[in-house]
Amino acid sequence: MKKVLLFNLKLMRKNYLVILVTVVSFAMVLGMLFAVKTTDTHPPDIIQGTIGLYTGFPIPISFGGIKVYTSTAKMVEDIKNMILPLGVDVKHKVLYTSPIYASISTEALSYMASAAERLLKGEGLYPYHDDVWWDPYTLSVGKFARAFLLFFLFLMDFLIMYLSLAVKVRLYRTEKLWHLLGISKVTLHLSFVFIAFMSAFVITLPVFFFQPDVYKVYLAIVYITLVSAGISAYFLRYASNMLMAYLAILPPVALLFGAGTYVLLPDKLGLFKYVPWTYTFIDILKYAGAEGMIGGITPALKWGVLVVWGVIAIWGWYKGVIENA
Amino acid sequence: MYVVQMEDIHAGYGKKEVLKGATLEVPEGQIIVLMGPNGAGKTTLTKVMLGFLKPWSGTVKLFEKPLGKDVFKHIGVVFEEPAIYEELSAIDNVKMFSDSYGGDPRWALKVVGLPEHVWKKPVSTFSRGMKRKVELARALVHKPGLMVLDEATNGLDPASRNEIHKVLLSMKEEGTSIFFTSHYLEEAGKLADKVYFLKDGRLITGEELDISYHELFFRVLHRSGDVERLPATTENFERIMSGLKDGEILSASLEGASLEDVFDVLRGEMQ
Numbered sequence: 001m002k003k004v005l006l007f008n009l010k011l012m013r014k015n016y017l018v019i020l021v022t023v024v025s026f027a028m029v030l031g032m033l034f035a036v037k038t039t040d041t042h043p044p045d046i047i048q049g050t051i052g053l054y055t056g057f058p059i060p061i062s063f064g065g066i067k068v069y070t071s072t073a074k075m076v077e078d079i080k081n082m083i084l085p086l087g088v089d090v091k092h093k094v095l096y097t098s099p100i101y102a103s104i105s106t107e108a109l110s111y112m113a114s115a116a117e118r119l120l121k122g123e124g125l126y127p128y129h130d131d132v133w134w135d136p137y138t139l140s141v142g143k144f145a146r147a148f149l150l151f152f153l154f155l156m157d158f159l160i161m162y163l164s165l166a167v168k169v170r171l172y173r174t175e176k177l178w179h180l181l182g183i184s185k186v187t188l189h190l191s192f193v194f195i196a197f198m199s200a201f202v203i204t205l206p207v208f209f210f211q212p213d214v215y216k217v218y219l220a221i222v223y224i225t226l227v228s229a230g231i232s233a234y235f236l237r238y239a240s241n242m243l244m245a246y247l248a249i250l251p252p253v254a255l256l257f258g259a260g261t262y263v264l265l266p267d268k269l270g271l272f273k274y275v276p277w278t279y280t281f282i283d284i285l286k287y288a289g290a291e292g293m294i295g296g297i298t299p300a301l302k303w304g305v306l307v308v309w310g311v312i313a314i315w316g317w318y319k320g321v322i323e324n325a
Numbered sequence: 326m327y328v329v330q331m332e333d334i335h336a337g338y339g340k341k342e343v344l345k346g347a348t349l350e351v352p353e354g355q356i357i358v359l360m361g362p363n364g365a366g367k368t369t370l371t372k373v374m375l376g377f378l379k380p381w382s383g384t385v386k387l388f389e390k391p392l393g394k395d396v397f398k399h400i401g402v403v404f405e406e407p408a409i410y411e412e413l414s415a416i417d418n419v420k421m422f423s424d425s426y427g428g429d430p431r432w433a434l435k436v437v438g439l440p441e442h443v444w445k446k447p448v449s450t451f452s453r454g455m456k457r458k459v460e461l462a463r464a465l466v467h468k469p470g471l472m473v474l475d476e477a478t479n480g481l482d483p484a485s486r487n488e489i490h491k492v493l494l495s496m497k498e499e500g501t502s503i504f505f506t507s508h509y510l511e512e513a514g515k516l517a518d519k520v521y522f523l524k525d526g527r528l529i530t531g532e533e534l535d536i537s538y539h540e541l542f543f544r545v546l547h548r549s550g551d552v553e554r555l556p557a558t559t560e561n562f563e564r565i566m567s568g569l570k571d572g573e574i575l576s577a578s579l580e581g582a583s584l585e586d587v588f589d590v591l592r593g594e595m596q
Binding site: 168172173174176177179180181182 | 375376377393394397398400402404406407408409410411421422425426463
């Protein structure tokens, strides 16, 4: 067993696929971590973006106390009805008087209260953004969402790592060699499970310790994108089943879609806020872009990143799909 | 001593019986060649010999012991389909075995004649013949007592085949027993101490070919360029072997009979 493990670890070192999987998984964990941490103010877009990134579907979710408004008017009405009558001690009263919002975090309540005050003063709902439909009624992602993401990341990394090892062995018909070395199929696959488990564990573990800041979100998302597009291309070359193909196809599709939508439907036109299925990636891009960085990133850089993003995704598709068709 | 003893092996897949009482012995230090047309069951027999396929009945012993890790470490195998990690270098692929069973990868790669400057390159960049050499090096790195090669020269050019033949003959000189499956008669002529033919799930020797001469055929390429199909009789077998030795025949392979072949033979018998 020790020899099998050592050899497989060595194989992983030489196997660029596995290296890329490890790197991308790590980047994803970091990215998601930063996203989750920074969602105290904007959870829905980031969380949905995260789920969309992995599943390919921007899911309008409503779990764990997250509520998404697609209508500004409705949201304003709710804020008025819920907060304004309660006066100064809004946080605690809402918490105790409204069972519907019992899971609302104090941060979210505080935000809602301040938003309501701004409304009363006629200052608009949100300090730096008028498109309030997507952000203010956000509730703390909290432990549930973090646990969900952790589990999801763990599972993803575990599966990808296990499958990449198992597929390689099958692809190169090397079960026969292991048999001659006296290693049964069961032992061989147990070693893959062990490696995949340890890899997923090590990659997911740092999530508990990081204290991210908002600027890192940008880097993390770019990193995820670049690497995931590359890995997708590699995956597709060896995709031996639908699951692998599915895992491989998602990131470039999702990212191309997001980037393309952002380019085609610029914020200035205000179009995308009426198209609910576009907001997932747009908001990630937006949040990662100049607005999220409070003007820290120049528009040229933002466009540059988008172009690189698209080129890599197209390259992934070309290598993976067209060249191997 | 016999390094391989297979007795009355019945084996197959699902309900299909491929081996119907095959019996085979490989004496120590000899090269035994198993011939048969495609689909005759050569690979099935090899799988049973190596423990990849459990026989329905019959016994298999290698080095007079039942199959197990103790036995495997004295065997080197080259499979018909390449079994090789393409991302790894040639030397790393060979080390996979030497790490477990001992031996010097550099020596093995030298023996098979793989140029030194490619030893550290990924196998994915190699030609088919070079990959075969890596597999051969991996099979012999731990100096096994028995080498098993399942159609290892299939699809290789004549020069690569000759190089592999040379390696096998030099291994035989050092006392290694070799079991080799093929459908090229010239390989049998060049290498074999004894030739077996696989016919209808049973093993027969060259002397027993007449039993089933209308079901197996030799395809012969003469020096003149003529191609001839001959029924696989003992007489034809010996004639081909002699022709291969004196160079009158360039190559010969074993094939299953087509319906036309059977018809021709039966018609000949009736006349």
